[in-house]
Structures are given as C-alpha cells and as structure tokens.
Amino acid sequence: MSETETRAAVVEREFAHPPEKIWRALTQKHLIAEWLMNNDFLAETGHRFNLVGDWGGTLDCEVLAVEPHETLSYTWNYPNDDPAFALESVVTFTLTPTPKGTLLRVEQAGFRPDQKQAYGGAHAGWKVFLGKLDGVLAGMN
Amino acid sequence: MPDTQTLLFKSLADPTRRALFERLCREGELTVANLTLEAGVSQPVVSKHLAQLKQAGLVSGHHQGRQTHYRAELAALAPLADWTIRMTEFWQGRFDELEDLLNRMDQ
Numbered sequence: 001m002s003e004t005e006t007r008a009a010v011v012e013r014e015f016a017h018p019p020e021k022i023w024r025a026l027t028q029k030h031l032i033a034e035w036l037m038n039n040d041f042l043a044e045t046g047h048r049f050n051l052v053g054d055w056g057g058t059l060d061c062e063v064l065a066v067e068p069h070e071t072l073s074y075t076w077n078y079p080n081d082d083p084a085f086a087l088e089s090v091v092t093f094t095l096t097p098t099p100k101g102t103l104l105r106v107e108q109a110g111f112r113p114d115q116k117q118a119y120g121g122a123h124a125g126w127k128v129f130l131g132k133l134d135g136v137l138a139g140m141n
Numbered sequence: 142m143p144d145t146q147t148l149l150f151k152s153l154a155d156p157t158r159r160a161l162f163e164r165l166c167r168e169g170e171l172t173v174a175n176l177t178l179e180a181g182v183s184q185p186v187v188s189k190h191l192a193q194l195k196q197a198g199l200v201s202g203h204h205q206g207r208q209t210h211y212r213a214e215l216a217a218l219a220p221l222a223d224w225t226i227r228m229t230e231f232w233q234g235r236f237d238e239l240e241d242l243l244n245r246m247d248q
Contacts, residue, residue: 007225008225009225009228009229009231009232010229011229011232011236013240015239015240015243017243021243021246022239022243024246025239025242025243025246031242031246034238034242035235035238035239036235036238036239104236106232106236108228108232
C-alpha cells in the first residue's frame with residue numbers, strides 16, 4: 001500500500017549580485033561543486049547527471065528546464081531499496097532581478113511513498129519544527 | 142494539506158497548548174495538576190487544551206488511581222517533522238556557501 005503525497009521545501013534569499021553571476025554559479029560544474037556538490041552537470045535540457053554528496057550518497061538528476069538567467073529545473077532522485085529513504089523530487093531555481101541584486105528562490109517538490117517516518121528524525125526535529133511553526137502558519141489560510 | 146497535518150498545526154498553533162506539549166516532551170509524564178502549576182491558566186482550561194492535544198494524537202493519558210497522567214506522543218509529529226524541514230535547512234546551508242562563492246567570484 002503506497003499512498004503517495006507531495007511536499008515542497010522552499011528557500012528564498014536576496015543576493016547582492018546580478019542574475020548573470022548567480023546563473024554561472026548554478027550552471028558551471030566547477031562552481032556548483034563549490035557550493036552544492038560534486039557533479040557532471042551541463043545546462044542542457046535532458047542531460048542526465050549525478051550529484052555526489054560528502055556523505056557518499058549519489059543523486060540521480062536530469063535537467064528539465066533551462067531558461068538562462070531565469071529558471072533552472074532538474075530532478076533530484078535518491079534511489080534506495082528501503083522506500084523510507086528513497087526520494088523522487090524536482091528542484092527548481094528561479095532568479096528575479098531586484099534593485100539590490102537578485103532574489104533566488106529554490107523549491108524542492110518531492111514525491112515519496114507515505115512510509116512511516118524515521119522516529120529518530122522526528123524526535124530530533126520536533127524543536128526545529130516548533131520553531132518554524134509560526135512561519136508555516138503564516139503561510140496558511 | 143491533509144487533515145492530519147491541519148489538525149496538528151491547529152493543535153500546536155495555540156501558545157498555551159504548545160507550552161503544555163513542550164513541557165510533556167521535556168519532563169515526561171505529568172498530571173493535570175502538575176501541568177496547571179506552570180501553565181498560567183486554570184485547571185479546566187488546561188484540561189480542555191489537553192483534550193484537544195489528545196484528539197490530535199499529540200498526547201495520551203492513562204489513569205493511575207484518581208489521577209490522569211499525560212505524556213507526549215512524539216511519533217504524532219512524524220508527518221510534519223519530515224524531509225521538507227531537513228531540505229529547507231539543507232538549502233539554507235547551501236545558500237550560505239553560495240553567498241561565499243559569489244563574494245569570491247569575479248563579475
């Protein structure tokens with residue numbers, strides 16, 4: 001029985017740098033390696049690549065959308081025999097020019113089987129969760 | 142948003158209720174009387190909040206003699222304390238690194 005559900009993590013930050021410069025950091029592999037993970041990325045729709053994490057895990061990715069200086073989207077899949085750890089998601093970066101620089105938004109939308117969550121994670125995370133609750137509520141109707 | 146999550150959010154949105162839940166998380170089992178001591182509200186109000194937390198599955202109560210002992214059910218938070226929070230923290234950390242990189246890059 002695998003009831004699937006969708007969730008998204010969103011982070012936005014304004015950087016005092018122009019979109020063109022941020023775009024380079026998002027799309028040139030030696031630069032991506034400096035802030036995200038080691039990779040064999042190419043800014044071409046359909047290109048398959050891997051992101052290799054410091055923890056030894058490898059993410060399977062495929063470029064979905066490339067609109068220079070505006071939008072970059074790729075899949076972010078973590079295959080695992082244990083469905084509690086497996087993850088299929090899509091990461092989308094959106095760049096919007098501002099008077100001071102650029103607003104960068106990343107959204108990661110995920111699809112995963114509704115497994116019982118690791119209780120350890122829930123336990124460690126509950127304080128963080130409570131701390132963020134006000135923000136979450138602010139976004140609710 | 143699924144009903145379970147809405148119920149959890151609503152249950153914890155109230156500061157008094159959240160404080161009760163946090164105390165149960167920190168201190169383990171407590172009676173209504175114990176909880177009322179530091180709650181800043183009357184015992185009937187505490188009982189009402191506990192009933193709401195119980196409905197959301199966040200606390201459970203069992204009778205011991207004439208007293209009801211309550212405890213936090215952390216597992217009830219699992220649907221919320223999930224990967225979206227971890228990923229949000231992950232991206233915030235990555236954005237810190239990105240900012241460092243941008244400051245080092247040429248125009």
